[in-house]
Amino acid sequence: MAVSNERNNESSDDKSEGDGKRTGRRMSGPRAAGRAAEELLELTGKNIEGIVGLERADGGWTVSVEVLEVSRIPNTTDVLALYEVDADEHGSLMGYRRMQRYLRGNPSRESDD
Numbered sequence: 001m002a003v004s005n006e007r008n009n010e011s012s013d014d015k016s017e018g019d020g021k022r023t024g025r026r027m028s029g030p031r032a033a034g035r036a037a038e039e040l041l042e043l044t045g046k047n048i049e050g051i052v053g054l055e056r057a058d059g060g061w062t063v064s065v066e067v068l069e070v071s072r073i074p075n076t077t078d079v080l081a082l083y084e085v086d087a088d089e090h091g092s093l094m095g096y097r098r099m100q101r102y103l104r105g106n107p108s109r110e111s112d113d
Helices: 029-044
Strands: 047-057 060-070 079-088 093-103
Touching: 029 047, 029 060, 029 079, 029 093, 047 079, 060 093
Parallel strands: none
Antiparallel strands: 047 060, 060 079, 079 093
């Protein structure tokens, strides 16, 4: 899944001030999820397969993102991972963690790779 750059499409109410602080309204769930996936890609350098979960959390969002960890041939043996990303109410990344690794062809089992 290609993650679009929604930063350029934000309204002026959601722009950052010079000191890096966010101003304006709270970010919508879909927009926060897109930003969280974008920032995870930037930090890990791993390809995003998709956003598989979104949950409102205290003061922000928790986003579940599926990531391609290891590409193999055939692709049914790729190693995927599920990351949980915490974002604040403005969509800025607060933290992330890998929750699970598994083979693409068998998502119910954790992989040792």
